[in-house]
Amino acid sequence: MRAMNATKTPSPKTDLAVTHVLAQLLERLEHSAVPVGAEQYRSVVMHLVDEFREVEAGTGLGQLLDAYPAAAEVYENLNYQHAGLCRSGLDASLAAELAAKDAITRAMRHAEPDATHGQG
Incomplete structure (x- = not known):
């Protein structure tokens, strides 16, 4: 024991x-x-x-x-x-995620015209 x-x-x-x-x-x-x-x-x-x-x-x-x-x-x-x-605040985490999504969307929009010019 x-x-x-x-x-x-x-x-x-x-x-x-x-x-x-x-x-x-x-x-x-x-x-x-x-x-x-x-x-x-x-x-x-x-x-x-x-x-x-x-x-x-x-x-x-x-x-x-x-x-x-x-x-x-x-x-x-x-x-x-x-x-x-x-333990990080949910509001701060959500705001960071939304800001990242917006940045990615903007970057993709700026990349699209360049991609179409390269194909033509």
Whole structure:
């Protein structure tokens, strides 16, 4: 029985107190009027990454990420391979998609006259 317990994966953390403090600290560093040292910034981000790997996804985490955009960006980058830019605003994503479609349409219109001149 002991061997079974040794291979059991730990359950995700549900207490977000440490994650909250780190997210708040990162937000302060992001908006600091005083230059922040790279090592300090990196340390906070790495600790936050460690917390994100251990915390349970859910409503509490979603609310925390909504409150702290810098932490949300770290979370999104950490989980990009699984969910893409899942926390990016839908309005911004939709606007970017529509702008890209418009640009492609304009480019295709400009390319059509050139294609017909080359055939004749």
